[in-house]
Amino acid sequence: MADHQKIHPVVEVEAPPTRPLVAHGSYKPEKCEQVLYQPPFRRTFPVAHSxxxxxxxxxxxxxxxxxxxxxxxxxxxxxxAAILYVVFKPKLPQYSIDSLRISNFKLNFDMSLYAKFDVKIIANNPNKKIGIYYEKGSQLSVWYSSTKLCHGSLPKFYQGHQNTTLINVALxxxxxxxxxxxxALQEQQQTGRIPLDLNVDVPVSxxxxxxxxxxxxILGGCMLIVDSLSANNLISIKASTCKFRLKL
Incomplete structure (x- = not known):
């Protein structure tokens, strides 16, 4: 018996359907087809911090x-400063006018007025642990109204603790x-009350x-009321008010 051979039909494997070439923008994907979106390439630059x-x-x-x-x-x-204040308990020195004497007070030929006063000042240091050095460069002056009659300075000296010193000053x-x-002074002298101002500016250590x-x-001064300005006579001080302060 002859052998029979079965011949099976050959099924051709179909190639995947090729996508038709279409113009750009006219292709529409099918429902089940997924479209992969790729964002456009952007080049990034490093940020430079200043x-x-x-x-x-x-x-x-x-x-x-x-x-x-x-x-x-x-x-x-x-x-x-607080510790020093508690330990030393500083107090301001006290000053007063003891006496005033006019040794010269005359009108010159050029119509200028020359005056020379001798003033005795009492300086009291009430501090127990503080001494005072009176330095050079002090300025004292006597004024009548807005006119300076004479001026001078204190001597340089040291004043110890709780000491009272009588200072002679020539102006x-x-x-x-x-x-x-x-x-104007002669007219004021008739009243028996002539106002004078003693201004003081003294450097101290x-x-x-x-x-x-x-x-x-030490800044301040004294307001004086005297009875006259006669030369070579001891002037009577009827009233005296002194005020002083420290300036750094």
């Missing part, structure tokens, strides 16, 4: 440190328009124990 923010932060830190140091320094000074000066001033501090100034 230095100004660091400089500003450094400046802020420096300012903060400086302000903090100043505040700390002020606190230390305040504490030190002299020359004023223009003396005839007018002399006439304070001594705390063995420590000599920086210079300060």
């Amino acid at each position: 230095n100004p923010p660091k400089k500003r932060s450094c400046c802020c830190k420096c300012m903060c440190w400086t302000i903090s140091l100043l505040i700390l320094l002020l606190i230390i000074i305040g504490i030190t 002299s000066g020359q004023t223009r328009a003396g005839s007018t001033l002399m006439a 304070i001594k705390l124990g063995k420590l000599k501090l920086m210079k300060v100034r």
Whole structure:
């Protein structure tokens, strides 16, 4: 018997359908077909940070440190001053006019007025632990109204603790328009009350124990009422008011 061979039909494997070439933008995908979207390529550039923010932060830190140091320094000074005040208990010196004598008061040929006063000032230091150095450069002057009659200065000396010193001061000066001033003084003298102002500006140094501090100034003056301005006579002081203060 002859062998029979079965011949199976050959099924051609169909190639995947090719997508028809269509014009750009006219293709519409099917429902089940997924379209992969790729965003356009963008080139990124590195961001370069500038230095100004660091400089500003450094400046802020420096300012903060400086302000903090100043505040700390002020606190230390305040504490030190408080301790010194408690330990030494400083008091302002007291001054008064003991006597006033006019050794010369005349009208010159050029109509200028020449005056020479001798003033005795009582200086009292009430402090128990503080000494006072009276330095050079002091200025004392006697005024009538707005006219300076004479001027001078205190001697340089040291005043110890709880000490009272009598200071002799010679004041002299020359004023223009003396005839007018002399006439006004003679008219005022008839009332028996002539107002005079003694202005004082004295540099001093304070001594705390063995420590000599920086210079300060004693400012102020005395308002005097005298009976006359006759030369070579002891002038009677009818009223005297003195006020002084310290200036750093």
